[in-house]
Amino acid sequence: MTEKLLINALENEAIYIFREVAAQFEKPVLLFSGGKDSITLVRLAQKAFYPAKIPFPLMHIDTGHNFPETIEFRDKLVNELGLELIVRNVQDSIDQGKVKEESGRYSSRNVLQTTTLLDAIEEFKFDACIGGARRDEEKARAKERIFSVRDDFGQWDEKNQRPELFDMLNGQIELGQNVRVFPISNWTELDVWTYIENEDLEIPSIYFAHKRDIFMRDGLIWSASEHVYKDEEEEVEERMVRFRTVGDMSCTAAVDSYATTIQEVVAEIRDSSISERGARIDDKRSEAAMEKRKQQGYF
């Protein structure tokens, strides 16, 4: 028997939140993107309910423009851990005429995900959606609650949020409403990476430095792919890069890197002077970009 349990404050908080979700809601779901934050969530959920299985399914809203490495990783993880995975496709929402594909230089399917997500919530009657958003990612996220109530239209009313006192979480909602839950709200990017290192978690290969065909635009490194709009004059070259987030190919920029191990990645993050969302093209659209998307129901 091991001696005394040493505590990691952030991990304990997240486990506590997961247990509150399981206890307070009828139909929770864990939104899984295959990215490092959702991988961290899966690990925390396992810990929260051990030796029982995670008592809710995972759901991936697939834009169809994901990095193939991420999808491969997603399926492997779900298989190995024996988890239930639901996939809903943005392509279906487009085919049904519910959303219109963007066109042009900065076109992305990132915003379109919202409709697919809200439809899926309604289809399965999910009352709690667990996500890996962190308050340090972006200014508008800094005010997000741990239990964040969304109305029937999935909208976030940032001026009318429930106060969260001590660690008491109020999950009472009306029929039709749902709660977005953020167990790693208080983690920073470095906290997540350190956790992945300490827990020896597997992550998709694109997080590590690899050779990739890229082109430069607005000082950012874009992945050259059929899903990413590219001007004629934008030249493709091969470069050693890695990704700090694994959003859509069309809205996730790479960074120059030679970090091929988790230790090297953590060291790089520690010294890094560009914030993680700085490599997210969708936030550069305007200073209030994230807040606007959130009001519309984006995660």
Next chain:
Amino acid sequence: MEVLKIATAGSVDDGKSTLIGRLLYDTKSLTDDKLEAIEKSSKKKGYDYLDFSLATDGLVAEREQGITIDVAHIYFSTATRSYIIADTPGHVEYTRNMVTGASTSQVAIILIDARHGVIEQTYRHFFINNLLRIKDVIVAVNKMDLVNFSEERYNEIKADFEKLVEKSDYEDQHITYIPVSALKGDNVVEKSTVMTWFNGETLLDHLEKLDTVNIYNRGKMRFPVQYVIRPKTEEFHDFRGYAGKVYGGEINVGDEVVVLPSETKTRIKEIFFNGKKYQSAARRSSISISLENNVNVSRGDMIVKANELPRMEKTFTAKVCWMCSKPLLVGSKYVLQHGVNKVLAKVNEIHHKIETDFSGVDTQVSNLQINDIASVSFQLNKPIFFDAFKEHRTNGAFILIDPQTNNTSGVGFIE
């Protein structure tokens, strides 16, 4: 990694956001792209200095009004530990946000504008930190650059604040005074080269040296059961684990415990964390336990040590901070959430409204409006297992949920 949560309070123009921006800037926590955004925005506004307040003011409405309107969380870390700042607005109508921010914090920074000194707002900020039992309070006398870095002025303000401290009944509280200029960077992270008369530590040095173990208010061990784990697998056929967070003190295998409300005596058989068994677990750890006897335990029950029983009552009086625009009335019914336990509560009596300015004036009122604090007595449909808030910061607090709107309408601190 250790985490220290800090609540900041200050009036609109005390330079709170600038102070936080300065902390981030001088600890190299602002990234290039954030710094670039700040520079761009400062230029647009025509400032000849960096407007750090932009590093923290999140929402569009705030950028328009130039004030903070909700609780925002800001993160930075040093080699010693991680810090989370709950940035809460200071103006009088937002008591509710200040109480919220302070409820999860162990340290508070009260900002005073050196030009204006201790004002009514300062009283209120200190009062709320006291009400919430924040153990370590830092009084940052800011904008020292605007009073010529005057030692005399600083001492005057310090003396005024000390008079306030005399009115407080919280003896264990530790108060530290620091003269700073957030705009110029004096005594925030770097020691001031101008205020050589000040011998104390800088703000960051003080934070770095705080003992995060002792800064938590101790109390008796309380284990509220959050969730019952029943795997029903071959390997764990009859397993029943009780998941929860340990509050107040340590829990050990073999401890003689009592399960409430049944008052059944048993012992802690095993302590689990992620598949491993442990001999003991410290407070604030999220563990699961199993018990020696087969006891019926469900969510909301509480496991305590046999010789440390809490109060188990259906009526009590509490200080309530009201957070909802719909007033609290005598006779109204609410869902009372005490930790993870929910019961129904009826408001029996509003004794008096408590002024937050230490004036000691108690006003008789018939209802509670948003941001009011008052002494209120309640009648519950079932007993809860609690301690006085002064003795137990977690087991003495509860929230009130409006059954019609489901909103968290108020918070209570049991007397």
